[in-house]
Amino acid sequence: MTTYTDKGPKPEAGRFIAFDHITFWVGNAKQAASHYCTRLGFEPFMYRGLETGCREIAAHVVKQNKIIYIFQSMLEPDKPADMARHLTQHGDGVKDVAFEVEDLNAIVKKAKSRGAVVVKDIWEESDEHGSVRMATVQTYGDTTHTLIDRSNYNGPFLPGFKPVNQKDPLTKILPTVGLLHIDHIVGNQPDLEMNDVVDWYEKNLMFHRFWSVDDKQLSTEFSALRSIVVTNYEETIKMPINEPAIGKKKSQIQEYVDYYGGAGVQHIAMRSNNIIETITNLRTRGQQFLEIPATYYTSLRQNLKNSKVKVSEDLDEIQKLNILIDYDDEGYLLQIFTKNMQDRPTLFLEVIQRHNHQGFGAGNFKSLFEAIEADQAERGNL
Ligand SMILES: [Fe+2]
Numbered sequence: 001m002t003t004y005t006d007k008g009p010k011p012e013a014g015r016f017i018a019f020d021h022i023t024f025w026v027g028n029a030k031q032a033a034s035h036y037c038t039r040l041g042f043e044p045f046m047y048r049g050l051e052t053g054c055r056e057i058a059a060h061v062v063k064q065n066k067i068i069y070i071f072q073s074m075l076e077p078d079k080p081a082d083m084a085r086h087l088t089q090h091g092d093g094v095k096d097v098a099f100e101v102e103d104l105n106a107i108v109k110k111a112k113s114r115g116a117v118v119v120k121d122i123w124e125e126s127d128e129h130g131s132v133r134m135a136t137v138q139t140y141g142d143t144t145h146t147l148i149d150r151s152n153y154n155g156p157f158l159p160g161f162k163p164v165n166q167k168d169p170l171t172k173i174l175p176t177v178g179l180l181h182i183d184h185i186v187g188n189q190p191d192l193e194m195n196d197v198v199d200w201y202e203k204n205l206m207f208h209r210f211w212s213v214d215d216k217q218l219s220t221e222f223s224a225l226r227s228i229v230v231t232n233y234e235e236t237i238k239m240p241i242n243e244p245a246i247g248k249k250k251s252q253i254q255e256y257v258d259y260y261g262g263a264g265v266q267h268i269a270m271r272s273n274n275i276i277e278t279i280t281n282l283r284t285r286g287q288q289f290l291e292i293p294a295t296y297y298t299s300l301r302q303n304l305k306n307s308k309v310k311v312s313e314d315l316d317e318i319q320k321l322n323i324l325i326d327y328d329d330e331g332y333l334l335q336i337f338t339k340n341m342q343d344r345p346t347l348f349l350e351v352i353q354r355h356n357h358q359g360f361g362a363g364n365f366k367s368l369f370e371a372i373e374a375d376q377a378e379r380g381n382l
Contacts, residue, residue: 001213001362007233008208013106016205016232019182020098020148021061021068022268025086026342029073032092033060036069037168039287040349041177044168046161049075054160056080061161066181067270068157086142092342094265096136096144097185099237104149107205108135116204119144129155137204140187140197140241141263145205175281179270183352184229184238184360188256188266194226194243197263201230201239210238213362215245225253229360240360242266252372255381259344267337269350275334276313278351279321288339290371292322300325312355326363331356337368345379 026032036042045068046061048054056079059072072095078084086095101107108122117138124133130153136146156163189197201207210231215224224245231238244251256266272278279289297319304311308329311318318325323336334353341347352361361368376382 001211001359003211003358004209006208007235008202008206010233011106011110011206013103014110014206015102016107016234016237017100017102018066018236019185020100020146021070022094022182022185023070023072023096023098023146024092025083025090025095026071026073026092027087029058029060029071032071033062033069036062036071038170038174039285040064040282041174041179041285042067042069043171044164044166046157047164048161052160052162057083059161061157061164064177064179067179089261090142090264091260091344091346093260093347094143094185094268096146097139097239097265098146098148101147101149102151104133104135104147107147108137110206111137111204114204116200125159127155127159129153129159132158139200140189140193141260143187143264175284177281177285178272178274178278179351180273181271183269183271183350183354184240185268186227186240186242186266187263188253188260189241189243189263190257191244191254193263194228194241197241198228198230201241205232207232207237207239210235211240211358211360213365225251225365227360249382250376252369252376255376256346258381260346265347267348267350269335269352272351272353275323275336275351275353276317276321279323279336282351283321289322290337290339290368290375292324292367292371294319296324296367324361324364324368326359326361327357328359333357333359333361335361335364337371339375345376345381 042062042064045063049058057072059070061070074083119138120136122135124131132153133149134146136144139145207230211229214226224247225242226245227240227242229238229240242253244253309327309332323334326333332355336351338349373382
């Protein structure tokens, strides 16, 4: 495991602020949005579709604290063509990861000069709340990044969307979840493509390496992976990039690539400040998580006895909920992974709580892989 301290030169102009929102392209946006509300505690936020004068697509936006997801679907056969092709190829998945930025012109100019593919050059959208400027660039696979400058806008989301004022009656009877903001978003790459993707972020967006692990540290008897995390200068946006490594059997990263039909977003990690309450309530709502073998907790209890760090959460509670712990001398993190969010074994979600620990759970990868492999074997893919 390597932690990097060299941030590289500070960009002369332009700044990445935070994750803005995530756009999913799915077969049935209405139902997908509803699933994230009932199972994961999001609330209906915005809508755009036939009723708002948008003729080609429907978009349902859901929100939980600072996390905003847009689910989009086609309305007519084979239109828009790129959406139709995307859905057939990848199934339901993440199409775009949007970042809020300052000085969009400078960022786009730099990216263009470095050879980034601009899918949609700077455009502006306005309404009574002001105007938003955006541009979209291509990253790995069919995934894109939309860069959003909101400095002249004070509306609740984006022009063209209508607020959904009707509360979901289930919100009143289901427990609050408390997911706060996006912690990191992981992209899986085909074999030996990780380094090129990392270079792309360094060259085009002026990101730098934050953390990495290689397959010698990250392997089980069967499968292995390599991962490098890239981040912006201020380190507010973390994007781990994975690739499979050769093991005895098929890597879980390769399984993803096979089913997604190429590179794409593997998981979205969301931060909680009280993971025990968050996971208890997500389980009450019926959200399913990976099952962790009891042996993990036996060795965890043993190892924690000899460690400098003191975990303040109740370990029985942690074990009951199948939450994982990774730690060093200075701090620890708690994390848990959902089962896949759709039938294809592609996207899943993570919930993470940090106590003075900026890692990504490398100490858990082995037990996590073993849990994933148990499911993978059940699917006949190991
Ligand atoms: Fe993660």
